[in-house]
Amino acid sequence: MLSEADLATLLLTLKVACLATVLLLIFGTPIAWWLVRTPSRWKGVVNALVALPLVLPPTVLGFYLLVLMGPVGPVGQLTVQLGLGTLPFTFGGIIVASVLYSLPFVVQPLQTAFAAIGERPLEVAATLRASPLDTFFSVVVPLTQHGFMTATVLGFAHTVGEFGVVLMVGGNIPGKTRVVSVQIYNHVEAMEYAQAHWLAACLLVFSFVVLLLLYGLNPKQGKH
Amino acid sequence: MANRLKETLDKLMPVRVGQGVPERRKDLHGHDVRPELDEGLDQKGLKACFKINYPEFNLEVDLDVPGRGITALFGHSGSGKTTCLRAVAGLERAANGYLEVNGEVWQDDNRGIFLPTHQRALGYVFQEASLFAHLSVRDNLNYGLKRSAASTQGIAFEQAVEWLDISALLARRPERLSGGERQRVAIARALLSKPRLLLFDEPLAALDLKRKAEILPYLERLHDHLDIPMLYVSHSPDEVARLADHLVLLAEGKVVAAGALQETLARIDLPAAFADDAGVVIDAVIGGHDDQNYLSRLDFGGGALFVSRQDKALGSGLRCRIHARDVSLNLERADNSSILNIIQARVIAVADTDNPANVLVRLDAAGTPLLARITRRSWHNLGLAPNRLLWAQIKAVALFN
Numbered sequence: 203m204l205s206e207a208d209l210a211t212l213l214l215t216l217k218v219a220c221l222a223t224v225l226l227l228i229f230g231t232p233i234a235w236w237l238v239r240t241p242s243r244w245k246g247v248v249n250a251l252v253a254l255p256l257v258l259p260p261t262v263l264g265f266y267l268l269v270l271m272g273p274v275g276p277v278g279q280l281t282v283q284l285g286l287g288t289l290p291f292t293f294g295g296i297i298v299a300s301v302l303y304s305l306p307f308v309v310q311p312l313q314t315a316f317a318a319i320g321e322r323p324l325e326v327a328a329t330l331r332a333s334p335l336d337t338f339f340s341v342v343v344p345l346t347q348h349g350f351m352t353a354t355v356l357g358f359a360h361t362v363g364e365f366g367v368v369l370m371v372g373g374n375i376p377g378k379t380r381v382v383s384v385q386i387y388n389h390v391e392a393m394e395y396a397q398a399h400w401l402a403a404c405l406l407v408f409s410f411v412v413l414l415l416l417y418g419l420n421p422k423q424g425k426h
Numbered sequence: 427m428a429n430r431l432k433e434t435l436d437k438l439m440p441v442r443v444g445q446g447v448p449e450r451r452k453d454l455h456g457h458d459v460r461p462e463l464d465e466g467l468d469q470k471g472l473k474a475c476f477k478i479n480y481p482e483f484n485l486e487v488d489l490d491v492p493g494r495g496i497t498a499l500f501g502h503s504g505s506g507k508t509t510c511l512r513a514v515a516g517l518e519r520a521a522n523g524y525l526e527v528n529g530e531v532w533q534d535d536n537r538g539i540f541l542p543t544h545q546r547a548l549g550y551v552f553q554e555a556s557l558f559a560h561l562s563v564r565d566n567l568n569y570g571l572k573r574s575a576a577s578t579q580g581i582a583f584e585q586a587v588e589w590l591d592i593s594a595l596l597a598r599r600p601e602r603l604s605g606g607e608r609q610r611v612a613i614a615r616a617l618l619s620k621p622r623l624l625l626f627d628e629p630l631a632a633l634d635l636k637r638k639a640e641i642l643p644y645l646e647r648l649h650d651h652l653d654i655p656m657l658y659v660s661h662s663p664d665e666v667a668r669l670a671d672h673l674v675l676l677a678e679g680k681v682v683a684a685g686a687l688q689e690t691l692a693r694i695d696l697p698a699a700f701a702d703d704a705g706v707v708i709d710a711v712i713g714g715h716d717d718q719n720y721l722s723r724l725d726f727g728g729g730a731l732f733v734s735r736q737d738k739a740l741g742s743g744l745r746c747r748i749h750a751r752d753v754s755l756n757l758e759r760a761d762n763s764s765i766l767n768i769i770q771a772r773v774i775a776v777a778d779t780d781n782p783a784n785v786l787v788r789l790d791a792a793g794t795p796l797l798a799r800i801t802r803r804s805w806h807n808l809g810l811a812p813n814r815l816l817w818a819q820i821k822a823v824a825l826f827n
Contacts, residue, residue, distance in 0.1 A: 322556060325517050328543035329550035330570035330619050337544075344560040419606075 211385040234312035264370025296372035315349020476520035495671035508680040516543040549616030557600035570619030580620030606637035619682030630775035705749035728791025753798035767820040
């Protein structure tokens with residue numbers, strides 16, 4: 203069965219994933235919109251940066267974040283000056299790392315959905331007196347619902363499953379930065395296969411349910 | 427170039443001002459009427475001057491659209507008519523433009539003024555279905571209504587629904603509507619946003635003939651009820667002849683002719699591309715019925731025309747179109763002809779058509795212009811010349827309404 207420590211890691215994982223997903227949607231949506239709409243020549247660069255975590259080994263991203271947010275890194279010095287201390291090996295640290303690492307999983311489905319509705323609904327809304335912001339919430343969001351759903355599910359699931367970046371940036375501190383994937387690793391290291399089985403099964407079932415929700419309950423998605 | 431266009435338009439303007447429905451003057455926003463505009467000119471209407479340079483296409487137009495009625499922007503595909511309409515709506519950015527609607531400046535790049543589309547009080551009907559798929563018909567209609575200035579007097583929801591006959595569709599989703607129904611809803615939605623200018627971008631082009639015929643009466647109804655300028659883009663001569671009061675002919679991004687519909691259609695100096703479909707439009711009234719022969723008599727300035735019996739009251743108006751190719755010329759009145767409609771007219775001018783065997787003759791029937799397309803050989807054989815009085819035999823009259 204799941205021990206108390208295991209339950210604590212499950213709870214922490216859930217907390218990290220929820221918070222990261224909210225932040226991912228808040229930052230990912232404008233980035234995706236900008237990428238679809240902009241004629242800027244920086245578009246390619248930003249696109250590449252956002253997609254970087256897809257191809258980069260998590261340890262590489264984790265390593266650079268560790269250096270940047272550490273006491274001598276520029277981000278670290280800034281957070282210290284702001285009185286926040288340094289981010290590595292804290293809850294805040296793994297949130298920042300998770301958001302960066304899962305960004306492409308949120309930005310790309312949104313980008314696809316935004317591009318798919320085309321120019322026309324925006325023009326129609328403008329001729330009906332809707333400002334750009336109004337148009338975004340009254341027309342774009344409802345028309346790209348399935349894109350938001352995909353982005354949310356993928357962002358959440360990917361954060362839950364993250365291991366390398368969290369280990370690099372967060373370490374292995376019980377109740378603070380020790381998430382499920384790290385706990386499984388601990389159990390296996392300690393030859394506690396039964397415990398590892400329980401947690402691994404939890405993640406397996408969770409992932410399957412998530413994908414089932416995505417493809418089963420969203421018929422539109424299946425058709426496209 | 428711009429000057430030449432300006433001159434052409436200036437020449438045409440007297441035609442516009444003296445003709446058509448009398449324009450009601452009103453100060454829409456309580457602004458002081460500028461003294462130079464007070465001199466017989468009305469503030470209502472639209473003045474537009476756009477220059478757009480794309481790599482493969484240049485638009486350079488100077489428009490002066492009357493404050494009431496439908497002005498058709500007519501031209502073949504690629505002539506720039508849709509680009510022009512989009513520039514008026516602010517959907518297309520003309521780098522160096524000027525646009526004034528009902529005395530309100532919407533764009534003046536010399537003074538750095540450019541109102542974004544959502545701040546322009548216009549209604550726009552797109553070519554293809556443009557209803558929001560996530561909203562019901564009712565919510566589509568309310569979308570613009572909710573966002574238009576509450577202070578402005580507009581058409582009531584019920585009124586628009588009645589005019590476009592869509593009360594049975596209100597609860598439906600756009601995907602459950604036919605193409606014609608969608609366009610009717612789109613037109614009602616545009617009306618409800620309290621526009622001071624209505625723009626139509628080939629609203630019937632995506633529909634089949636039957637659906638087109640279904641919608642035209644609704645557009646005519648709008649034409650009769652609305653007191654705002656309407657710009658109607660079309661490449662269909664029939665639609666234009668049926669709906670428009672004023673005509674702007676566009677070719678390769680330039681205005682080639684502009685003015686009152688009847689006057690402009692009767693011009694023979696237009697590019698050959700337009701000559702093939704040449705014909706005039708006549709606004710007539712029902713002058714009598716000949717029930718024995720199932721005929722109705724249409725009276726107009728130049729005489730009378732007999733057409734098949736119309737189910738309309740005496741005195742009601744009717745618009746008809748006479749193609750130049752359906753008019754033949756006779757030096758004497760042919761009383762022993764089977765052709766019913768023979769009208770006396772005077773030759774005004776003659777011009778070449780794109781087919782060198784034919785010429786286009788402009789006639790004047792007591793003030794009403796007529797066009798006849800005859801062979802060059804007939805022109806010479808009959809010894810025709812300007813000012814010659816003759817008889818025009820009209821083989822067919824196309825009726826609208």
